[in-house]
């Protein structure tokens with residue numbers, strides 16, 4: 487009952503079509519060929535698509551209005567991060583470079599599922615206030631308890647939002663610690679707002695926090711505090 491109720495919130499068409507079956511991967515889900523056109527690689531995925539629900543579109547439009555005076559910026563987002571580099575230097579002296587053969591398959595994890603089925607999101611950043619907001623619609627492939635989002639999927643989006651907040655303020659950094667309290671479950675296919683902020687900087691340490699709320703702001707779904715550590719400049 488709950489499950490079907492939650493799924494009705496999905497935009498029409500999200501659960502239709504070959505995606506439900508064990509059909510072969512679509513062109514979109516296959517690793518890009520080496521000659522993958524750069525315009526395909528550079529598709530900005532933080533723009534509305536047909537899988538977005540009405541709530542998601544309304545929120546997106548509200549935040550786009552906030553970008554008009556320049557205080558907020560929409561952050562573009564891409565699936566393929568470094569597709570044309572054949573060998574990528576890691577940030578660690580003892581880290582092995584990513585091998586040439588793996589790079590065409592490398593995708594940003596939250597962008598790796600098909601449209602509407604996994605993570606649909608857009609982020610906005612306020613440079614003055616050091617805040618990043620993510621509007622997030624979790625699709626049917628992110629189910630944990632029946633009808634609700636998996637905690638790992640929620641953690642992924644919290645980490646990503648906190649990461650963007652920390653990275654935008656401090657440069658290259660990685661999550662050292664992430665402390666989450668899950669307070670209320672998030673119905674599958676519903677939309678939530680992740681509000682993150684930079685709380686404190688101590689040397690290389692960036693302390694950030696966030697909460698996850700329902701669109702109407704009445705339900706606090708989750709809260710987190712996190713530490714990001716800027717990578718040692720000698721190692722970058």
Ligand SMILES: CCCCCCCCCCCC(=O)SCCNC(=O)CCNC(=O)[C@H](O)C(C)(C)COP(=O)(O)OP(=O)(O)OC[C@H]1O[C@@H](n2cnc3c(N)ncnc32)[C@H](O)[C@@H]1OP(=O)(O)O
Nearest residue numbers: 567645646649650660661662663689691713715716717718
């Ligand atoms: C283009 C697309 C973009 C897309 C952007 C998308 C953003 C996505 C973001 C996702 C980010 C991730 O998931 S990252 C993946 C998950 N994270 C990881 O795999 C990181 C693994 N951990 C590490 O590699 C390392 O521990 C580091 C880099 C975090 C820190 O190592 P380090 O550089 O050697 O620094 P270290 O000396 O240990 O610590 C520095 C200071 O931080 C403190 N510190 C370190 N760890 C902790 C800790 N857990 N809790 C408390 N304090 C800590 C130390 O006490 C020290 O304090 P003091 O003595 O100075 O006071």
